[in-house]
Amino acid sequence: SAVISQKPSRDICQRGTSLTIQCQVDSQVTMMFWYRQQPGQSLTLIATANQGSEATYESGFVIDKFPISRPNLTFSTLTVSNMSPEDSSIYLCSVSPTGTYEQYFGPGTRLTVT
């Protein structure tokens, strides 16, 4: 398994501003993922962030709105840009340890945009 932490755990932001969410894992992993979970809903994949390559975004998500960095094998950031109330969600990072199928999730960042 892997131990994953996220910062901040929650935040309240004003519309039009940006928030950067950090994800730290306790071991080196190639594959990291960012998901969004809207209130009372399921998880939707935003992008895959592999170290050494550009993030791959899913349909409906664009780099200008959700820029991602992956500077090394234990860390990634997701920025939610030019926020609107519709961006209020839980943002989760996950990792898949090398050589396994398992995917482990962090505790999430609860974002409220007013």
Add this chain to the structure above:
Amino acid sequence: GENVEQHPSTLSVQEGDSAVIKCTYSDSASNYFPWYKQELGKGPQLIIDIRSNVGEKKDQRIAVTLNKTAKHFSLHITETQPEDSAVYFCAASPSGSARQLTFGSGTQLTVLP
């Protein structure tokens, strides 16, 4: 792409009874099927998973079954306890190296004492 349907959306059982949650998937190339438990205010926790070359897997009170032909898989929880109350998500992952998960819509399980 993959589409995963999950039923029921809510399930209430008496403590000690069994609970069954069912999922169907659309992509026959999917070969990995995990189940997650999400408690209020927490991230999803992987509780059990199954690969497509296995029909059933058991871990203490929980088990997962897979029917590749029918493209459905189920989570079985026996001897339910109040601490089993949570939202449960099934997911499917296509073959290959992407490891991307497509999630079902979730089941709110309530175990009544």
